[in-house]
Structure formats: C-alpha cells, structure tokens
Amino acid sequence: MKRNKSYLILKAIREAKKILINVHPHADLDSISSALAFKKVIEQIDSKKKILIVSPEVIKEDFSFLGEEVKNIKVINFSSFDFSSFDLFLILDASSDDRVTGSKKIFLPKSIKKIVVDHHLNNRIVADIKLINEEACATCEILFKLFSDWQIKIDRYLATLILAGMVGDTVFFRYFSDVKNQWKMVEKLLALGADFDLIKKNFFSYSFSFVKFLGEFLRRLKIDEGRVNDKKTKFAWAAMSFTDYQQFGLLSTGQSFVADLFLAAIKEVDFGFLILEKEKNKLSLSFRSKEEINVAEIAQRLGGGGHKNAAGATVEGEFEKMVEEILKVVKSS
Numbered sequence: 001m002k003r004n005k006s007y008l009i010l011k012a013i014r015e016a017k018k019i020l021i022n023v024h025p026h027a028d029l030d031s032i033s034s035a036l037a038f039k040k041v042i043e044q045i046d047s048k049k050k051i052l053i054v055s056p057e058v059i060k061e062d063f064s065f066l067g068e069e070v071k072n073i074k075v076i077n078f079s080s081f082d083f084s085s086f087d088l089f090l091i092l093d094a095s096s097d098d099r100v101t102g103s104k105k106i107f108l109p110k111s112i113k114k115i116v117v118d119h120h121l122n123n124r125i126v127a128d129i130k131l132i133n134e135e136a137c138a139t140c141e142i143l144f145k146l147f148s149d150w151q152i153k154i155d156r157y158l159a160t161l162i163l164a165g166m167v168g169d170t171v172f173f174r175y176f177s178d179v180k181n182q183w184k185m186v187e188k189l190l191a192l193g194a195d196f197d198l199i200k201k202n203f204f205s206y207s208f209s210f211v212k213f214l215g216e217f218l219r220r221l222k223i224d225e226g227r228v229n230d231k232k233t234k235f236a237w238a239a240m241s242f243t244d245y246q247q248f249g250l251l252s253t254g255q256s257f258v259a260d261l262f263l264a265a266i267k268e269v270d271f272g273f274l275i276l277e278k279e280k281n282k283l284s285l286s287f288r289s290k291e292e293i294n295v296a297e298i299a300q301r302l303g304g305g306g307h308k309n310a311a312g313a314t315v316e317g318e319f320e321k322m323v324e325e326i327l328k329v330v331k332s333s
C-alpha cells in the first residue's frame with residue numbers, strides 16, 4: 001500500500017461532510033461491492049457523514065443479495081445532477097469519465113474534489129488523488145488493503161462484500177493476477193467470516209431467458225484470423241443486433257458474463273469478442289484473451305479500455321456497418 005496516498009485519502013474523507021460514491025454503468029459485483037464497502041467504512045469512521053451512492057443506470061435485481069443498501073443506490077443523470085452540495089466524490093472501479101457517467105458526451109464535474117481508486121489499465125480520470133493498482137484483481141482488493149491500513153474492523157458483512165468483488169472480477173477465481181497472494185487474501189476474508197456460500201449461490205444463478213440468450217450467442221460464434229503486433233492470431237467472435245437481442249426481454253445484457261465464461265476458454269483461439277447492440281446504434285464490445293494477447297490495446301483503438309485479458313468498448317453507428325469497422329480494426333491491430 002502506498003502509505004502516503006492511503007493517509008491522504010483518509011484525511012480527505014475525514015474533512016468531507018457530504019460524499020458521493022459511484023457505481024459504474026453495467027454495474028458488476030466489484031463496482032457495487034466496492035461502493036457499499038466504502039460507504040460502510042466511512043460510516044464506521046464517522047457516523048455523521050452523509051454518503052450517497054449514485055449510478056447512471058438502474059441496478060439489476062440480481063445484486064440484492066449484497067444487502068438492503070443496494071436499494072438506496074440512487075440513479076442519476078450526470079448531466080443534470082446538482083453536485084454543489086457534495087464536497088467529495090469517490091470514484092471506484094472506473095478508468096474514464098464515461099465509465100462513471102454512462103455517456104461519452106457527459107463529463108465529470110470539475111468543481112468537486114475527486115478521489116479515484118481503480119485497477120484498470122490507463123486510468124484517464126482527472127482527480128485530486130489517484131490510487132491505481134493495475135495488478136489488483138479487483139477494486140475490492142485495493143480497498144481491502146486500504147481498510148487494513150486504516151485499521152478498520154472488518155466484520156462478516158464487509159468481508160463478504162470484498163470477497164464478492166474479487167469473485168466477480170476473477171470470474172470465480174479463474175483470473176487471478178497474483179495467484180499466491182490473492183488466494184491468501186481470500187483465506188483472510190474467509191477467516192473474517194465472509195459468506196462464501198451466499199456469493200456462490202448468487203453467482204451461479206441465471207434466468208431461463210439469459211441461458212437462451214447465452215445459447216444464441218454461442219451458436220453465432222465464428223473463428224477468424226488477424227494480426228496482433230505483427231503476429232498471426234486467431235479469434236472467435238459473434239454479434240447480435242438490437243432487434244435480435246430485444247426478443248430475449250432481458251433487463252441487463254449479461255454480455256460480459258457470456259464473454260467471461262467462454263471466450264478465452266476456446267482452445268483454437270488467442271482471443272475473442274462479442275458485439276451486442278444494446279440500444280439502437282449503440283454497440284457494446286467485450287474482449288477476452290489468453291495470457292499473451294493484450295486486448296485492452298485493441299479496445300483502446302475502438303475508444304474503450306480495460307485490462308490486458310479482459311476489455312471493453314462502446315461504439316456508435318449503424319449495426320452492420322459498425323460490425324465491419326470493428327472487424328477491420330481487430331484484424332489489423
């Protein structure tokens with residue numbers, strides 16, 4: 001832990017009266033758990049502080065197992081929200097403004113003091129304090145170290161939240177970046193009473209329409225060839241238009257989960273990606289790769305970002321045309 005930054009973050013929190021914490025669009029376990037855990041810790045430090053967790057999108061029902069507090073996450077429009085009464089914004093698990101606001105056209109307010117804690121590559125957010133650890137498997141891992149540094153008492157609930165974040169971003173312990181140390185952290189969290197069964201039960205639980213959606217995506221997978229860093233590579237990919245996607249009547253896309261489960265596991269390929277037109281003319285991409293291939297670089301060329309082996313991007317335009325464009329970019333990375 002960078003002690004100096006740890007101290008500066010604690011100091012800024014102590015000085016603030018009204019604090020905002022974000023949950024990113026397409027909220028996942030790491031994002032929600034990070035926000036809930038941080039709120040709880042601040043309340044532990046000083047119960048008089050006002051804390052509001054905000055999200056640009058409605059949170060899926062699936063996350064309600066993380067506790068009552070999930071219901072208090074406020075859905076806001078970042079372009080019209082009044083930030084003036086808040087004196088600190090804790091930005092967790094997001095590497096660019098649009099990963100907080102939900103739109104490339106909406107930027108973070110300049111006037112409010114900001115602290116960023118994140119584990120994505122190339123964090124671009126302008127903030128007063130930035131604690132970035134690209135080696136961490138989840139933002140929750142960084143928070144665990146931060147809270148330990150502050151000598152916070154980690155109870156059963158807090159341990160469960162932190163473990164849930166790690167479970168989510170490693171797809172149930174498949175993608176640790178530092179296996180030895182991260183398993184040790186899991187061991188510590190279990191010793192603190194983290195509810196492993198609760199997380200397991202909720203992680204592996206899908207609606208029928210989601211399973212059908214997954215099946216349709218898998219059915220569409222193709223293998224193609226391209227070049228990455230002048231090396232011949234094979235990749236698997238599939239695309240689904242908004243019209244087709246709509247038929248499943250899903251509340252959230254589940255696209256990254258489909259990518260997590262299968263893309264990097266296909267023997268014949270080096271990487272893979274899924275294209276989903278979530279809204280008319282708004283295509284969302286999820287990349288997953290094997291160890292050697294850096295898909296964050298490919299995603300960055302498409303205006304996105306992420307981690308070396310798991311990245312994403314959103315592109316706007318007519319579906320068929322954009323799919324062609326994306327393939328061009330991917331094939332010549």
Ligand SMILES: [Mn+2]
Binds near residue numbers: 030093139
């Ligand atoms: Mn994360």
